Amino acid sequence: MGDGMSVLLRTIKAISLMFVSTELFAAAQMDLTPGVTAISQEVYELHTLILWICVIIGAGVFGVIFISIFKHRKSKGAVAANFHDNMTVEVLWTVIPFLILIGMAIPAAKTLIKMESPADDAEVTIKITGYQWKWNYDYMHEGFNYFSNLAQSSKDAVNSDNPKDREGINYLLDVDNRMVIPANKKVRFLMTSNDVIHSWWVPDFAVKKDAIPGYINEAWTIVPKEGVYRGQCAELCGKDHGFMPIVVEVKSEADYAAWVAEKKGVAAAAAAGDSKTWTMDELMAKGKDIYNASCAACHMAEGQGIPAAGFPALKASAIATGPVAAHLDIVINGSKVNPAMAAYGAQMSDADLAAVITYERNAWGNNTGDAVQPADVKAARK
Amino acid sequence: MSDDHHDHKPTGLGRWLFSTNHKDIGTMYLWFSFIMLFIGGGMAMIIRAELYQPGMQLVDPDFFNQMTTLHGLIMVFGVIMPAFVGFANWLVPMMIGAPDMALPRMNNMSFWILPFAFGTLLSTLFMEGSAPNFGWTFYAPLSTTYGPASTDYFIFGVHLMGISSIMGSINVIVTILNMRAPGMTLMKMPIFVWTWLITAFLLIAVMPVLAGVVTMMLTDRNFGTSFFEAAGGGDPVMFQHVFWFFGHPEVYIMILPSFGIISQIIPTFARKKLFGYSSMVYATASIAILSFIVWAHHMYTVGMPLAGELFFMLATMLIAVPTGVKVFNWTATMWKGSLTFETPMLFSVAFIILFTIGGFSGLMMSITPVDFQYHDTYFIVAHFHYVLVTGALFAIFAGAYYWLPKWTGNMYDETLGKVHFWISLVSVNVLFFPMHFLGLAGMPRRIPDYALQFTDFNQMASIGAFVFGGIQLLFLYIVIKCIRGGEKATDQVWEGAEGLEFEQLPSPAPFHSFTQAPEVK
The missing domain is CATH 1.10.287.90 (Helix Hairpins)
Known part of the structure; x- marks a missing residue:
């Protein structure tokens, strides 16, 4: 102009x-x-x-x-x-x-x-996949990916009667794992979805693009200023549409490189976790975290579900207290009758699945005593 | 009138169930719309109550989604559209000098389908599992693969509404084209009749498209097709293209009859002929034609090619031209008139100003690069409530006050009418204006809970909503009071009123409008 x-x-x-x-x-x-x-x-x-x-x-x-x-x-x-x-x-x-x-x-x-100019000259490419109700960020050239969920502090505050609980925590605008990008570099975002349509929006970048199953959309940005930028899912995607924020942290080139190295280390450790045998306590502790991040939105923190909305209880349920094989099947491959139960086999490592299934089989009085190991998951994936 | 002694009405329930009379059917349409206004409005109150402060207090997120979905569907298909069909039924025969609608039995059927359609839709609230919870736009795959079981009832309800609308519009077109009194050429028709003629063509063009898209949903859900299922080779974006090919003309279906009503009222209270009659007709037709080539401006963020985004941006901007012409013509009609401000005029002037504000935000959103920021935020919520509430609904209020004396033979209570207007005017702006700010500040639409920085304006909007919702009970009281009695209306009703219904029919208008064709100069 x-x-x-x-x-x-x-x-x-x-x-x-x-x-x-x-x-x-x-x-x-x-x-x-x-x-x-x-x-x-x-x-x-x-x-x-x-x-x-x-x-x-x-x-x-x-x-x-x-x-x-x-x-x-x-x-x-x-x-x-x-x-x-x-x-x-x-x-x-x-x-x-x-x-x-x-x-x-x-x-x-x-x-x-x-x-709308093409972003072929981008130096960083991140594939963004929308899930009900979280984002997955896949750093395609670095070989790691992770999920970004609403922060636990916000989850705890949603139903609180005390408005003070919602103060000072970036209520509904904070996540457990931020997207991290380098400053002053062209970053390309590739958007897609695993289930329904979501829309990835960060107002400070003027980037809003729908994440659509079966499509890969493209957007790009160059952020000159380091800092933390927040946004939200902008397309109605079901029950927790209002609870899947986006947080992007822009770091200097050196800090970004250090972060990438650290993330690669975490990915390697996770791979190692798949081949070891875990104790019951380790499985339960890890399983609880994963459950709260990925399962509690529908099945609820105490496993009681929301039966009226079609989300079954896990507490004392036939699957969580019955044969392990059926439990592994529904978590890995998803439900054949209820699409709201996604196939988590593609989203989680063997160790994560082992931990969360162990947790579901032993929490809230389910007490089956089963400790599912990563090797069991690996065998069941076939 | 000499034919008053023919004015014997059937009595009892049968009068309504088997009615083939345009006035009785019009009355039923209007009451149906009124009842739906309170049901859909009640849902809006639940939405605004939950949004009064951050945190989830009253409902769970899934129920919140059911409320936004049903609120939208009811207001669009159950309130605005039936109200305009009610006006068409009452007024078209009186305005063109006909005894009744051309197809009276079909008229009966097109009304009586509606209670079943909405009964089906509302019954989903009482079903096991969730009622439709995917927004009134029901995007696939949220509504198909991921839709609750009750979605099939929703699809059936939409089919019924479509059948009703198509029959209603066939009736309007046949009546207008065949039953005009001698001398009533097309270019002498009242503007309201013109706008409805054009609206009826839009309805016939796009209702089958809506029926098509819900049928594709039905087969995707139940018969193994994959129209919108990416995993089966289908395309979720195609759903949006088909839906909005219906949806955008639908927007004009809800506003063109309002233009007609306002164009009848302004000249009456300005005591001056409508400025630019023929340009009003051409502008209405242009808007209708353009409405078919702008649908993708609802979907700028789906990842269209640049050429598509540019085309839809330019085509959309173009709509501002004929819409502007209408606003300028109304302004010129008022200019140097001899104005009085009875309730219908108050609502009409408010319509012009507030609808124009909705038009401005519409123009802003037509600009693709900026719309990336506005899209799916409260800015669009503010926009379409300005055009649909202070636009379409205000026109319905204006029209109701304007013709009630002709329909009932009694004047409504002018003081109460003015109270209704002023409280509605203030509260509706307290309700919807802050939503512009919320959207610009980054609050997405259709969320049951929000970050703390959005609290102030949400509270303002909620307070406005409670007042605006509450004051409509006064409107209900005013209407009932007017039906039951009051100062007798003259035949002309308003000093400046023109047209066959005011010049050649008594108040109240006889059961059969014109048994002999009137003379049109």
């Missing part, structure tokens, strides 16, 4: 701030975020430009209506005029708005073309 336009925009912004910032809602954000990327700032300028075009046209039209309301009242002795047709004005108020629209469309198209 040219110099003239940015001067105009700055003036407009200054005027608008006078109205907005003094009021009652000084604390609450009322306008779109300018964001932190070049693209998001361009989007913000477009938004501001079009908003003010609308405000000016609105002020004109509403002004005429209000003048009419006050001046042309019967009670003030106004007598109705006779005109009811005028070709010239009809043509004028068709053509002028059309020209204004062209004026809007040109900068809009320019920005859009930039946003």
Whole structure:
């Protein structure tokens, strides 16, 4: 955008701030975020430009209506005029708005073309997979992936009667594992989904793209500023649509490299975990964490489920207290009759599955005494 | 009128069950819509009560989703559309000088399907498992593979609604094209009749598309097809294309008759002819035609190619032109008139201003790169409530006040009408205006709980909602009071009223409108 336009925009912004910032809602954000990327700032300028075009046209039209309301009242002795047709004005108020629209469309198209430019030159590629109700971030060239769930602090606070429990924890906007990307590098996001349609949105990057099963969508960003940026799933995806936030941490190049190395180590340790034999206590402790992160949304923390909504209880259930083979089958391969029960075989390691199944078979009074080992899971995967 | 002695009505329940009379059927449509307004509105109250503060207090997230889904479906298919069909039934024969609708038995059937359609839909609330919980847009695969068992009842209900709408629109088209009084050429028809003629064509064009998409859902769910199932070679995005090919014209189906109502009312209270009659007709037709080539602006984020995004952006922006023409024409109609502000006029002026605000936010969202930020946030919620509540619903209120005296023979209570207007006007803006801010600040739509920074505006919106919802009970009281008595209305009702229903029919209008064709100059 040219110099003239940015001067105009700055003036407009200054005027608008006078109205907005003094009021009652000084604390609450009322306008779109300018964001932190070049693209998001361009989007913000477009938004501001079009908003003010609308405000000016609105002020004109509403002004005429209000003048009419006050001046042309019967009670003030106004007598109705006779005109009811005028070709010239009809043509004028068709053509002028059309020209204004062209004026809007040109900068809009320019920005859009930039946003949709291919990201083949990206230095980092992350495949984002939406799940009910969490995100998986797969660093394709680094060889590791992990899930990002709503933080436990928020989960604990959702049903709390004490509003203080929701303060100071970035309520509903915090996760257990953040996405981490390097600053000043082009990062490509590839979005897809494992179940229903989700939408990955970080307002500060002006990136919102649907994650659709069977599709791979692409978006990209270059974030110049280190920091933590938050967003949410933007497409209704079922019960916990409101509870799958997105947190992206932008690190310096060196910190990012260190983080990648650490993550690779964790992945290697997880692989080692698949080949060892675990004690019951280890399985139960690990299983509880995994259960709370991945299963409790439907089956609930105490295994009671929400039978009315079609989410069965695990406590004293036929599967969790019956033969181990059937239990392994439904967790690894999903339910044949209820699609809400996903196939977790693809989402979790052998050790994770062993731990969570052990937990389900022994928690809440299920007490089967079965300790399922990673080797059992491996055998059952066939 | 000399034919008053023919005015014998059937009595008892049979009068309503077997009615073939356009006025009785119109009345039933309007009462049906009114009842649905309170059911759908009650759901909105549950939604706003849960959103009054952060944390889950009253309902669980799944029930919240059921409420947003049913609220949307009921308001669109059960309130706005039936209300306009009610207006069409009452007014089209009176306005074109016909005795009744052209196809009276089909008229009866198209109404009586509706209680069954909505009975089916609402029965899902009492079923085991969940009621439909995937939003009124029921995107696949959330509604197909992952939909609750009750989804099949929802599909059946939508089929019934579609059948009803198609029959209703066939009736309107046949009536308008065949039963106009001699001399009533197309370009002499009242604008309300024009807008309904165009709306009826839109309905016939897109209701089968809706029927198609729910049928594909039905076979995906029950008969092993994979239209929308990626794992079977299907395409979930195709669902959205088909749905919005219905859905966008549907938006205009809900607003064009409001344009018609407003275009009848403004000239009456300005005591001045409608400015630019023919450009109003052409603008309405242009909006209708454009509505078929803009559907994908609802789906900018699905990952369309750049060319598609550009095309749909430009086509959508174009709609601002004929819509602007309408607003300018109404303004010019008021200009240098001799204005009075009875309740219908108050609602109509509010309509022009608030609908235009909804139009502005619509224009903002047509801009693809910026819509990536607005999409699926409270900004869109604010937008479509401005066009549907302060747009369509306000037009329905305006029309009800405007024609009630003609329908009942009694004036409504003007003071109460004005109370209803002013409280509605203030509360509806307290309700919906802050939603713009919520959306811009980043609050997604359809979430049962939110981060703390959204609390202030949500509380404001909820308070507005409770007042706006509550004050509609006053409207119910005003309508009942008017039906039961009140100051007698003159035949012309309003000083500046024109048109056959005011100039050639007494108040209340006789049971059969025109048994002899009136003369149209």
